[in-house]
Amino acid sequence: MSSIVVLSGSPSATSRTAALTGHLAARLRDHGHDVRLVLVRDLPPAALLHADVTDPAIAEVTAAIEAADGVVVASPVYKAAYSGLLKTLLDLLPQFALAGKTALPVLTGGSPAHVLALDYALRPVLSSLGAHHIVPGWFVLDRHIEVTGSGVVLHPDAEAPLLSVVDTFSRVLPVGVV
Template sequence: MSTHAGATVAVVVGNPKPRSRTYDSALTLADRLGGADLVVDLADQASELFDWSSQAVGDLVEHVAGSLVVIVASPTYKATYTGLLKAFLDRFPHQGLGGVTAIPLMLGGSPAHSLATEHGLRPLLVELGATVPTRGLYVLDSQHDQPEPYDAWFATAEQLLPTLSAPVREVTSA
């Protein structure tokens, strides 16, 4: 399904709250990759997410599937990702993220759930055909606006990620 005709770096945020800390963290991580040229804040799509005839959601699926890299971000809910994110990812067919490099990112209130990224979100992205070459990034809510968690992750992940050029355009869901 992926043609890479879409975004170079796409961001998908599964927090039910618009413009959340999860959103901010995903954009912070995208900035480390040169910036996002597609940002999908699923809170903006919640009313159409379960309408399988929604052209807007279908278009977002196509754009994300056509990305080179997608950052998939969620707060930690009940030790896993949100239902909102799952509902969006259910729109992708088998291997629908084939050819896309995915970076799982989760935020949580406690280090006790830090493995949720690796045990919950990562396997879902792999099942959809994405390549996930790095460990996922788990950021404590209290540190979401500090550079240290992103610096530490990026120091080990950078050499495993595709080389990216600067984004061509910015599209935000409204």
């Protein structure tokens, strides 16, 4: 069983991205992985903005990322990139916090034009943090994510390819020592 941290970089309390990351975390748990979901918006804002890496919540998330075999990094698209909230956390990580890890980038947005943010914004930062392997990520249109009382319903055009990418991520993770 591998250890995975799923980062949700949406600042919104009613976020489709956050609901989607919960859905992906559940799928990865169903594959037998140990998964921790981190809603970056729930981390202490002062610690994030003041780059206080000694804050217990920031230190704990950093340690969880460093101990993980894989990381899923998800965000809505803002200004042709990932959210500033996610950027504040990624900036606090050590230079090679993702060294030896497999990473899966996932973005959500309102237009297919935003798909380029996957390869031109999110993938480069994951690479700069030393990710060993970045699997092909996926972009999901907002309108293809329906948040319900019991979770998420994905449009068929989004569900099959997204879950295929998640399953590929699951398969390429190293088998953790139990």
